[in-house]
Amino acid sequence: MSGGSGPGASGPDGSGPGGGGGDLEAQFAQWRSYVQRRRVLSAGDVEELEDHLRGSVDELVGAGLREDEAFLVAVKRMGSLDELSREFAREHSERLWKQLVLTGDGDAPAGSGKRRELLVLVACAAGAALSVKAPELFGMDYGQDGEFYAPNASLFAFPWLAGFLAWRRHAGKTMIGVLVALFALGAVAANVFPLAEDSQSIVLTSIHLPIALWFAVGLAYVSDDVRSPRRRMDFVRFTGEWFVYYVLIGLGGGVLIAFVVGTFTAIGTSPETFVAHWLAPCGAAAAVVVAGWLVEAKQSVVENIAPVLTRLFTPLFTAVLLGFLVTLVVTTSGIDVEREALILFDLLLVVVLALLLYTISARDPLAPAGVFDKLQLALVVSALLIDAVVLWEITGRITEYGTTPNKAAALGENVILLANLAWSAWLVLGLVRRKVPFAALERWQTNYLPVYAVWAWLVVLLFPPVFGFM
Missing domain, CATH: 1.10.150 (DNA polymerase; domain 1)
Known part of the structure; x- marks a missing residue:
């Protein structure tokens, strides 16, 4: 040396x-x-x-x-x-x-802490599974108290995943204290406001609290180097790979449930109650932690799959968005801005942003701009135009009929997305023209991530009292 x-x-x-x-x-x-x-x-x-x-x-x-x-x-x-x-x-x-x-293949040596890591994983996964059932000790029912379980769903599993990641990163006491405070704040926000069963704020909290708490998970993930833009981009990559693993676990769980129902029904026993109240909810919570562990332990497998998925779905989503824009112009129809439609369009834009982020995280920073970057530009510009149309419709509806929690939340989210997509489009254009380095696009996205976390917390904490707990 x-x-x-x-x-x-x-x-x-x-x-x-x-x-x-x-x-x-x-x-x-x-x-x-x-x-x-x-x-x-x-x-x-x-x-x-x-x-x-x-x-x-x-x-x-x-x-x-x-x-x-x-x-x-x-x-x-x-x-x-x-x-x-x-x-x-x-x-x-x-x-x-x-x-x-590449001079040969050898099995990577097993680390001395693998057994201890497995024990911590099992403990965290079991903690997540049992957390789903803990409210029943206080008279809650998983099948009937949806107004409680919906906003609290992310609180059952995300703290355990964050704890597992913080343990792997050897997080300090200060970081652990910050994580505990964030999840405690989330628990207060989900339960302290007097919301009716049909309140719009319950829906908003159920959507935005998982986003806010996922960024708390991200804080645990980057706790070994909080200030590093590369670690933030690694968390973006972790998010995409975690999603792939979680879906795969979910598909396997669906097959397991089918076998459980089929085999027990064949001998005259009905397992529906066990499946609905124990196997499905507890398994879904535990899978959150297990999927995170799989990403950490088996990255080389998913890293070969996930970039392929982005290259498959990017052109498909680009075609869908372009087709939607053409249809919108030809039919001259307005966009429905009721709650379900707003959620649908926001989810569509979030998926586009996720494709962009994950493609950035998987891209070779030294590679020159190519055809796929031009396709990314078309995708971002299409999403930007749709976002602008949705914002126009929302603003017109609010001006005419007044605001509601749903419309206000959608307005803020679309403004945030518009800013991100607009500057991203400019940077991708510069990348394609070879006038802007890839690092500028990567840095913009990693620096913008906290904006989404702040907005999600604002919706969860301020919207219910501001709108009179509607």
Whole structure:
């Protein structure tokens, strides 16, 4: 290991190892980001590996190699010493890593803390499952008290997932205190207001509280480096992969329920009560934690699937949005801005934003703009136009008939989405024209994430009293 060439080391001109330019530092940043995402090594281990890699690059540059050649050769040498480099090469084969680094397959050594991690996982998953049944100790009924369970649903599982992630990140006492305070605030917001069963605020809380608390989960996820934009983007990637795993677990759970119902019915026993009151709700809550663990432990599997899904659904959603816009112009019909339609359009725009975010998180930051980036531009512009039309309709309806909690929430959300989509469209256009670096788009999205969290908390905490608990 070469002394004095740690992560912050630079060449004689201060531009990186060997005095090179930003391209080499970008490759180091990508390698470092990949290693950190694996969670196999501590921060000190990652620094030591990078120190070793930088020392090798310095030596090779001194021997006459160009910086890009020196970097690839240095990673090749590390590939024979460290499984992480080999795995990195496997996932980035399109960039010549596979040719230079992939020197064989070996099973990654099992960490000494795997058994302890499994025990913590089981404890957190069991805690989430039992949390669903805990309200019954106070006279609640899962099948009848929907006005209680709907706004509280995310409070059953998300704290346990956040706790598991905070444990894995070795979160400090201050961070743990912040997480406890956020979930306690969510519990107060879900239960303190005197809302009727048909109150619009119950629906708004049921939609926005999970969003607010998911950002609390994100805080636990990035607790090892809260200020890092890359860690925030890693959380975006985690969210997409968690969703994929949760859906897969849900599909498997559906098959399990079908077998339970079918087999027990065949012997004259009715399992519907057990399935409806125990298996389904407890399994759904526990799966939240298990899906998070799977993302952490099995990233290499989903990371090969999820980017493919984004490339499949991006053109499909683009076609749907463009078709909707053409139909809207041809028919000259207005948009229905009642509650169900507002929720539908907001969900559509959120899905578009999720596709954009996840595509950004999975994109090679060094790759030049291509056809898929142009498709992303078409998707974002289409969503931007639809958002503008929806905002126009909402503003007109509020001006004519007055506001309601649903319309006010939709107005705020669409304004927030409009700002994000508008600047994203500009940045993607610059990326396609090769006048804006990809890092600018990534930085914009990671810096904008807290805006959604703040808005969700405002809706949950302020809307009920402001609108008289409607």
